[in-house]
Amino acid sequence: MNDILLSLDGKSYGAYRGLCNYVFNGPLFNLMCTRAQSDPYAGPSTFSLYIHPEVANYPPDLYCNTIRKTALADYIGRIIERSLEMAPNDKNRRYDGSVKGGTFSITKHPQQVIERSDVVVHDGGVDFRFKFALPARGRTIVPFKAIHALLNYLPAFIEHHLLYSAMDPMDVAKFVFCVEDQKWIRSHLNDNGLVAFIPDGAILSRAAGDSDTPNLNRNRVVAFKSPESLKVSMTLPSGKEIQGMGIPPGITVITGGGYHGKSTLLRALEMGIYNHIPGDGREYLATDETAIKIRSEDGRWIEGVDVSPFINNLPFDTNPTTFSTTNASGSTSMAASIQEMVEGQSKLFLYDEDTCATNFLVSDRRMRQLIKRENEPIIPLVSRIKQLHKDKGVSSIMVTGVCFDFLDLADLVIEMRNYTASVITDKAKTIAKDYSSMSLDSVKDGIPDYGSLTPRQVLLPNYNCKVAVEKHGIINFKDHSELVMNLNEQLVEQAMTRSIKCGLIYLIQQQQQQQRQRQQPLLTVLDSSHALERIMDQAITKTPDELLGKDKRCFLASPLDTLCLASPFGQDMSELSRPPRTSFIYALNRLRGTKLQ
Structure with missing residues (x-):
């Protein structure tokens, strides 16, 4: 590769494309260019680098199944993101500012451990895919930055960071087995009669509203602790014993005062479909993998959806069983989203009243006196949420601080106070008996059955x-x-x-x-x-x-x-x-x- 790059010195930039015709085999790794950029100002070129199993020398128990492969690849990817220099400095050569390129581009990893394409592990071998801006002065090739980065810096980086001998064996094993344990919890939720699990000690709050990293301010963080009545214990594949709050199927309402952690808990449950890195605070938190948040989406496209369980009696004889629009309202978008995800066999819906259309959630009894049932197309969620679980097997977890009618229907009511959870189901039911619903009384009669859904082509x-x-x-x-x-x-x-x-x-x-x-x-x-x-x-x-x-x-x-x-x-x-x-x-x-x- 060194000779080929030197032979390109001074040539037009397009000559770099010839690199794609070769596979370069070395003692430490094999390397090939899978796409050479056409212009120095275009997106960087892409390379695939393969470290052979006998060189990487990872123990087989770190990659013996799919989830461990994913975890090990993610661990390696984070080392690359953390340690690879974007622009390796060649101490033996100086360049003026006219030489561009010679830099790596690395994908940033989120807090979640996800199957990715930037690092792939198979049978102990590692395929690392990366982007590299091939260097030039103007549109004339100047290959020396590439020679240093790819042939001098990269081998040393791999030897010092990516081989198993360069890693902390305890740290990589902890990472891989932590991810596998999380996958196991999620896959066994149904066996344990649960739709979600939040471990004791979890840190659910984030550093900021626009950040997914954990809040590390000890004075403003409360570790999660399960109420005794919901406590569940598990023994994980790694041998770790864990306990925490299990949420059973049905209707669960999370309530409490403002800023006390309701939406924080729901957001953590929403992200519980993923495995998280150790130290994130949400590791071992698991939610049914089909869980999805239902929210208002004003202006969205809807095509051929049967919204009749929620919307009927439309003007101009519009057929609600094949409803279409290019610009949905908030309530219509929520009705469509529910039906689409029921058709998609989701088994857990998450709602936060802050992001829902109020007229879709509840219907005030006094408004029902003013606007008669036959003149109101919307059948609110409060009238269907029980049927969703009974007839369709869809559980619901809802955050509410205002809509008391859902407390009336809830199988479980959790109060969040100062980020601490407690069960107040009995208290909520007692209050419900003393104060009649402003919504349920007015809609419980004359509501048709939920009906079936025909799969759409x-x-x-x-x-x-x-x-x-x-x-x-x-x-x-x-x-x-x-x-x-x-x-x-x-x-x-x-x-x-x-x-x-x-x-x-x-x-x-x-x-x-x-x-x-x-x-x-x-x-x-x-x-x-x-x-x-x-x-x-x-x-x-x-x-x-x-x-x-x-x-x-x-x-x-x-x-x-x-x-x-x-x-x-x-x-x-x-x-x-x-x-x-x-x-x-x-x-x-x-x-x-x-x-x-």
Whole structure:
């Protein structure tokens, strides 16, 4: 590689593309350029670096199953993020300011441990994908920064940081087994009759409202402690004994005064679909993996949704069983979101009254006297939340400080006071008997059954255009529309949005192929999501030598790479992470131009 880079000195920048024709084998690692940037001012080039198992020397018990592979890869990725110099300094050579490039770009890791494409582990080998800006003066190649960074600095970095001999064995084992324990808790919630678990000692509050890092101010932090009546004990695969608060299925209401930790607890439960790094404060907190927050989304797209359990008697004989709009109101958006996620087989809904449409939550008895039932299209959530659990198996956890009617219906009421949880179900029921509901009395009669949902088939728009992710939660179909998902707080990083983009493109391509071959009928929304999940559940494999470098392929082939290969718009293998199970259901229902029928 040294000779090839030297041979490019002084040539036009496009000559760097020749690097993609080679696989460079060294004693410490193999290296190849999977995409060379076309211009020094374009996005950086991408490389795949493979450390052989016998060199990395990781013990097999650190990667013997899928979750341990994910955890070990995440651990390695965080070492790279923390320790890799962005611009390695070559002490033997000085450059004037006209030489640009020679810098690494590394993906930042969130607090969550997620399956990612920047580091992949398989059979003890490590595939590290990174971006590197190939250096130049103007558009003329000056290769010496690249020689130093890739051939001098990088081998020393790997030897001192990424080999098992350079790591703290206790620390890496603690990380991997902590992540595995969290996965185990989540997978056994149903067996324990729970939808969520919050461990004693958890630190739920964050450093700031716009930060996901833990609050380290000891004077303003209260460690979570379970009420005795909800305490659950578990023995984890690592042998660790743990106890905490278990939330059973049904309707759970979290209440209390303002600023006392209600929304903080709900936010932690929302993030409980993920495993967290040790020290985050939310490690061992687990929520049903299908949990999703339902909130108002004014202006969202709705297509062919049966909102009749919540919205009826619409003007102009509008059919609520196949409701569509390009600009939904808050209440309509919530009705649609519930129905879409029931269709998607979610089993836990989270609500915070602060982000809900009030007229969708409750209906005041006095207003019912003024506006008769037959003239009000909205059937409020308070009239359906019990049926959601009884008929559809969907539990609900709601934060409320105002809507007492949900306390009337709750199976469990938790008060948060000074960030401390206590059970006040009996007290809430006693008050409910003394003070009649302002909502329930007026809507309990004349409400039709919840009804069944017919799975909708998906006909995706044949967008033949550039598709880009320029902002977190937003996918731009150039000259057509935007898919807006930035209100989905469970999408914790832009890499997830890129994965959703690739997944949608994959589905569009599959649909076009079926239409050309006149094959099987259209997939349903749920089947489409399952098709993408099956891809992401595939095993990691080693790429055959003859395919290395082709179509940006790396040394190891991860499931996320399969989604990446579906995208013809320059997506790199290093830029993806696995989104939550509900995310593709969420996206398919918000992509403008999609026909759902």
